[in-house]
Amino acid sequence: MNNAPHFSPELPSYAVYDLLSGDPREGAATVSVLGDLAAMAIAGDGPLVRLQTACVPGEARARAAMPADCDCGPQLDAARQQIIEQGAGVLFYIYQDYGHNRADEREYGQCARFLLHYNVSRVRLLTNNPRKVEALEHAGLIVKHEPLVVRRG
């Protein structure tokens, strides 16, 4: 199933992990690709893309079906689910030392450069955060906003 690119020489900090198992490896960020980037590069409005900032407590609580202070865990699950249902997409998982929603233009720019490296210039961004749309547009992508549908457990 894994047509994902392996380590990109331009972005050595990116590792690839399996979208279905959801097992991130060590690194500044990982990118998970479901499907074929070459096909995504020429597809209409582009692939579904999610920029997910790591939130260890939020994700752990979601896995344990415990209430959390934030929506990070359910958002990650929802994004993964929407990409899997679509059959293709790209999920960036950005490691942050200071918790969720602190990733900035620099990290988002790296994600944009990864996509542009594979000639993906249009994306359908799964987000409810207009800052992410702006950051990717600023980095040169054509972004269509795609609402993230979070089902609360």
Ligand SMILES: [Zn+2]
């Ligand atoms: Zn969180």
